[in-house]
Amino acid sequence: MKSKFVGCLVGSAVGDALGSLFEGFWASDLEFAGYSGRWTDDTHMMIGVAESLISCGGFDGSHMAQIFIKNYEEEPWRGYASGPPQVFRMIKRGLAWSEASKRLFNGLGSYGNGAAMRVAPVGLLYYDNEERLRSVAYAQSQITHAHELGMEGAAVQAYSVALAVKADSSSELDSYEFLGKVKEFTISEVYRQKIEKCSELLSETNKRKVARELGNGVEAYNSVPAAIYSFSRNWHSFKDAVTYAVSLGGDTDTIGAMAGAISGAYHGVENIPEEWKNKLEKKHYIEKLAEELWNLKSRKSG
Numbered sequence: 001m002k003s004k005f006v007g008c009l010v011g012s013a014v015g016d017a018l019g020s021l022f023e024g025f026w027a028s029d030l031e032f033a034g035y036s037g038r039w040t041d042d043t044h045m046m047i048g049v050a051e052s053l054i055s056c057g058g059f060d061g062s063h064m065a066q067i068f069i070k071n072y073e074e075e076p077w078r079g080y081a082s083g084p085p086q087v088f089r090m091i092k093r094g095l096a097w098s099e100a101s102k103r104l105f106n107g108l109g110s111y112g113n114g115a116a117m118r119v120a121p122v123g124l125l126y127y128d129n130e131e132r133l134r135s136v137a138y139a140q141s142q143i144t145h146a147h148e149l150g151m152e153g154a155a156v157q158a159y160s161v162a163l164a165v166k167a168d169s170s171s172e173l174d175s176y177e178f179l180g181k182v183k184e185f186t187i188s189e190v191y192r193q194k195i196e197k198c199s200e201l202l203s204e205t206n207k208r209k210v211a212r213e214l215g216n217g218v219e220a221y222n223s224v225p226a227a228i229y230s231f232s233r234n235w236h237s238f239k240d241a242v243t244y245a246v247s248l249g250g251d252t253d254t255i256g257a258m259a260g261a262i263s264g265a266y267h268g269v270e271n272i273p274e275e276w277k278n279k280l281e282k283k284h285y286i287e288k289l290a291e292e293l294w295n296l297k298s299r300k301s302g
């Protein structure tokens with residue numbers, strides 16, 4: 001189980017770093033020669049979620065917001081979208097962490113994938129408590145992404161990580177069953193239909209059709225299902241799952257990060273290719289965070 005925790009966070013960072021080579025491109029013929037292991041805002045914020053959960057022994061919204069702000073100010077060049085820095089400025093001016101993000105997009109909040117791309121540590125810490133997993137996934141989302149579809153995307157991604165952590169990777173995964181559980185979990189009709197589409201497309205060989213029907217953009221209801229789908233049809237191999245995810249094009253670093261989190265949680269860190277792990281920026285720190293999450297989980301359950 002500890003290896004699955006480490007595999008999840010390392011897998012997410014590796015997927016981000018691979019995907020960042022192709023952001024915005026149609027990448028059906030993937031050439032990973034340029035891989036440097038450098039990751040983007042997805043991993044930077046995922047690290048922030050883990051740091052805050054560990055240091056507070058669970059979720060504390062105002063602490064997590066402050067960690068996000070501190071990390072962003074230290075390394076603002078990680079490829080952040082425009083929303084989070086706007087929210088950070090509002091919080092610094094005194095607005096509550098749970099209120100600031102509601103002001104984006106004319107008061108509707110963002111339904112981008114920014115809350116889902118970083119949520120893996122929540123899926124790990126609450127893998128055996130569906131209710132708590134959902135409420136913490138929503139709450140951490142609310143710091144920057146207040147739209148219900150952004151929050152639901154984070155919960156659906158966290159739940160997929162939880163399912164992968166719990167799955168026995170020594171026997172075959174039934175992709176239809178996996179997707180069925182995700183579909184049952186979501187309370188949103190938009191996600192239910194997308195996950196159903198994932199099942200229908202499992203044997204589809206035309207990748208452009210998959211990308212068109214699931215979507216590959218920054219909207220959480222497109223990229224989260226695309227990542228879950230990439231894992232489901234390539235459950236047997238971390239390498240295949242992440243390569244497939246990135247090859248769908250669009251928001252490749254985030255789809256890669258989310259597929260990498262689920263697949264890494266399923267396979268454990270040993271099954272992530274060495275050449276990808278070895279070059280990964282701050283690998284030891286990411287591993288350490290995953291181990292501390294595991295220790296926290298063991299203490300909580302013990």
Ligand SMILES: [Mg+2]
Nearest residue numbers: 040041042253
């Ligand atoms: Mg990014």
